[in-house]
Amino acid sequence: MATEATEAAGQMAEHGAEASGMPQLDFSTFPNQIFWLLVTLVVIYLVLSRVVLPRVGSVLSERQGTITNDLAAAEELKQQAVEAEKAYNKALADARAESQKIAAEAKAEIQAELDIAIGKADAEIAAKSAEAEAAIAEIRKGSVASVKKVAADTAKEIVASMGIKADAKSVTAAVTSRMKG
């Protein structure tokens, strides 16, 4: 405290009224302040221009680049997604068309086979029914002849049982004419 006071007193004596009024106007300290200011400014300038500004500048531009790249990548991915969706829809439509085509083809094939089978079956049926008809016609013919004989025989027997002698020939003729009638 005492040394401070003496120091202050010494300064007062040395610099007169200036030191006690505004110490800033004490010109004897100016060279000192200016020297240290210039040293400081040069140091700060070197630190800034050599280290800080390039570093911060590169970090900022790198960040800007990253953001731009990411946005571009996102845009590209979005484009790809849209394309993928398009491709998917196209594949879906193709598959649907293909399946429809295959179904139509299968249907046509089956139809053709079916037609052939039906044709064959029809032919077979026709053949069988013709055969059967022929058989029926024969049977019918046979049956008419038998009926005639049976009728003639029956009529002869009836006539004979009545006690009338009948000519076999005339009975047969009468039966035949009757049957025709």
Place this chain on the structure above:
Amino acid sequence: MAAEEQAESMQFHPMEQFTVEPLFGGDTIHWYTPTNVTLWMALAVLAIIGLLVLGTRKRAIVPSRTQSVAELAYGFVHSMVEDVAGKEGLKYFPYIMTLFIFIVFSNFLGLIPMSFSTTSQIAVTVVLAILVFVSVTLLGFYLHGMKFLGLFWVSAAPLPLRPVLAIIEIISYFVRPVSHSIRLAGNVMAGHAVIEVFATFAGAILIAPLAMVGIVAMFGMDVLVAFIQAYVFTILTCVYLKDALHPSH
């Protein structure tokens, strides 16, 4: 008793805080003597290195807090130079950044109680202002030769008025470093001196609460002033730089 104490404390001079003193004793100050100016400028350099060099050490894409502040400072001055002086002004961005960072750190370090405020020294701010003035003037002549004098010849004004305006322009041009330097030192000095005065009053018991409120309020304002004056100094430098780059009106 109280009155005597008050009178004693009142003798405490508010300007004493601005005295330049040798750090290691002795009372002669040579140009190379380490003084409190040296100390606080060195602290400013250390703080600057701490924030801007160590803070950005990681070069992170996603910045840490200190790196964000460093980037903010960079962006702040960068856009100021670009907006005021134009794209050509960006060549001088490191110099302007140096000025801004030095002033802003000195101002804020000066706000630490019991510290020494280097930017309250006329010698310091005058040298800063003269550096700006001389380099901007030389730059103007270097880039434009004698056409740089067109800065003083207001071609938009009617012919008879031009010589008068030229005189006014020349005077205002040479007043620039004066206002440029006094503004900064004056603001910082006034703020600190007023705080000191309030602190002196705080020694008197009756008005101590009021004085303390005054100290808090003034400190708040000085925080504002510390930044604003650094900003003003820097933006004026940019304006002067713009005049050197584009002297025609």
